[in-house]
Amino acid sequence: ENNLQSGVRCNLFGKGNTLPDVQVGDIVRFHRLKVDQFNGRLQLKTTKGFSWLVFNGSTTQSSHPKVTISKEDYAKVEELRNWYESIKHKLVEVVSLTSETKLCNIKPESFFKCVGYVIRVVPLVSNTSCLLTVTDGSKVCYSSFRRRGLIELELSPIIKQYCFDICVFGELVNEVLKLTPGSIVNLDCVHAKNVPPSIVDTVQMELKLIPIAASHGWIELTLPSNPHSCNGFKVLNKDDERAKKLTKEIHDLRATLDIKVSKVNEEHARPLQESLTITDFPLNPFKLLEEVKSSNVPNKFRLRVKIIAVKPSIIQECIIGICGTCDQFIRFNDTFLKEVVFNDTMQCINCKNDLMNITYAFEILVLDSTGLLQVNVFDKEAHRFFNNIKPSLLLRDENIRLNYENKLKRICNEGKSLDYEDELPWVEICVCSFHSISQPNHPRYSLFGTSLI
Numbered sequence: 001e002n003n004l005q006s007g008v009r010c011n012l013f014g015k016g017n018t019l020p021d022v023q024v025g026d027i028v029r030f031h032r033l034k035v036d037q038f039n040g041r042l043q044l045k046t047t048k049g050f051s052w053l054v055f056n057g058s059t060t061q062s063s064h065p066k067v068t069i070s071k072e073d074y075a076k077v078e079e080l081r082n083w084y085e086s087i088k089h090k091l092v093e094v095v096s097l098t099s100e101t102k103l104c105n106i107k108p109e110s111f112f113k114c115v116g117y118v119i120r121v122v123p124l125v126s127n128t129s130c131l132l133t134v135t136d137g138s139k140v141c142y143s144s145f146r147r148r149g150l151i152e153l154e155l156s157p158i159i160k161q162y163c164f165d166i167c168v169f170g171e172l173v174n175e176v177l178k179l180t181p182g183s184i185v186n187l188d189c190v191h192a193k194n195v196p197p198s199i200v201d202t203v204q205m206e207l208k209l210i211p212i213a214a215s216h217g218w219i220e221l222t223l224p225s226n227p228h229s230c231n232g233f234k235v236l237n238k239d240d241e242r243a244k245k246l247t248k249e250i251h252d253l254r255a256t257l258d259i260k261v262s263k264v265n266e267e268h269a270r271p272l273q274e275s276l277t278i279t280d281f282p283l284n285p286f287k288l289l290e291e292v293k294s295s296n297v298p299n300k301f302r303l304r305v306k307i308i309a310v311k312p313s314i315i316q317e318c319i320i321g322i323c324g325t326c327d328q329f330i331r332f333n334d335t336f337l338k339e340v341v342f343n344d345t346m347q348c349i350n351c352k353n354d355l356m357n358i359t360y361a362f363e364i365l366v367l368d369s370t371g372l373l374q375v376n377v378f379d380k381e382a383h384r385f386f387n388n389i390k391p392s393l394l395l396r397d398e399n400i401r402l403n404y405e406n407k408l409k410r411i412c413n414e415g416k417s418l419d420y421e422d423e424l425p426w427v428e429i430c431v432c433s434f435h436s437i438s439q440p441n442h443p444r445y446s447l448f449g450t451s452l453i
Contacts, residue, residue, distance in 0.1 A: 009043040012050075020054045020061060025088070027080050029053040029073065103164050104138035108194035108219055115242050117250045118183040119163055120280050121176060124149040130173050132166045132223075134185070135283070137249040140164055143211040145195045145218040150207055159283040161212050162253065166190060166221040176223075176233070180451070181280050184236040184243040193220045254283065276411050277427045280449035290370035297433045297443045305366035305373075306424040307412050312362060315405050318382075319391040321356035323348035330356070358391050359383065364447070366429070375431055377447045384451055407452050 010033065012019055022028060031051045033044040053069070054061040055077050060069070101112040116134030123130050131149055144165035155163060166187070168176045179185065195218040203209065211218070223233065236243040284302040292301050312318055312331075322329045326348065348356050360382035364375050377385055386394070386404060394401050411427050430449040436442075 020052045027055040102138045129169045135163045142219040143215045145220040168223045186234045279430045288370045300432045309365040318362040326351040381448045
């Protein structure tokens with residue numbers, strides 16, 4: 001009673017409905033718990049043969065159909081119930097995994113549940129783990145720590161103040177890697193671990209970890225490696241009230257941060273418009289095309305631009321076949337159409353020794369107030385741009401093909417007068433710069449991490 005925070009933590013693991021459904025104020029009886037210690041605190045963990053009994057009001061739940069409850073048990077339940085009634089008015093704050101926690105209120109050495117807006121998903125170490133970055137619109141007071149994964153395109157310092165990186169391991173990795181930026185997820189049983197200074201010093205320089213402004217320290221967030229130990233995560237439907245509310249909050253935050261970032265970079269804030277594309281880095285600051293052209297190569301950028309041309313302009317002609325043996329490639333024609341539509345593959349017409357890789361390859365010409373830039377779109381990133389629709393399906397299904405033709409017409413100036421570009425929507429894209437072998441002194445630019453909506 002003198003210290004309500006000194007209770008023992010119980011970590012319960014089990015599959016499906018093998019765990020008790022408990023609420024604050026319930027009384028529980030556990031069998032076969034192992035006493036352990038973590039960071040100087042005692043904790044109890046389930047072991048083989050674990051069983052439970054829950055007293056909630058006048059009813060009981062049990063992990064076994066046949067259970068014996070003695071007079072001494074009932075007496076102890078009554079004693080604990082009276083004790084709880086006498087002290088519950090002293091509980092200023094009750095932290096429960098059944099309630100949601102804002103990221104700004106996370107405490108070290110705790111488990112919590114939250115709803116987050118997905119900023120990015122980055123695979124680490126041959127896809128055996130991944131990094132899930134989320135925000136709920138609140139400003140965090142701890143810096144995100146991770147033990148692995150040098151990230152090529154880090155978030156800006158301003159954006160990091162609103163995000164947390166969550167490390168995901170084990171069976172959940174493949175499911176988390178399917179998430180896309182902008183998804184709203186319900187995260188259950190996230191573990192917030194305090195990170196000792198000695199570990200921070202060892203890893204920080206190697207992974208280029210930079211603390212946020214006014215940081216209270218480092219916290220490592222992880223999802224359980226075993227999805228059966230909790231609900232893990234769930235993608236919320238767009239019609240879910242929590243998803244609607246958070247989406248609006250993040251939209252408002254993005255508008256605010258665009259203005260903040262532009263002030264930091266001494267730029268004029270551009271008006272925020274809805275984009276017809278989404279990227280893997282929705283909160284990174286936008287760069288102007290003149291900045292892109294003057295930056296060191298290689299590099300990566302997020303842009304807000306207008307697409308004034310797509311080459312080839314016919315969507316079928318954006319589909320090509322490439323031979324991995326002789327590097328022969330072929331663009332769309334009648335023979336190509338017949339082979340690919342029905343077989344998804346095509347034998348190389350040159351060497352006859354290999355099947356051609358059927359993919360997309362095209363170019364876009366983009367514009368902003370500072371200039372023009374030609375951007376290549378090919379292979380995996382082109383597949384992503386078309387939402388991973390197979391080229392064969394695009395050729396075979398007229399409805400799908402017309403859908404994507406209409407999407408391109410909405411964002412592209414192709415065939416229109418130059419005056420029409422004022423009416424074109426802004427689109428959000430990510431591009432990377434690189435040197436080609438054939439022209440090492442002339443940087444080239446390719447699209448990445450961008451999808452049509």
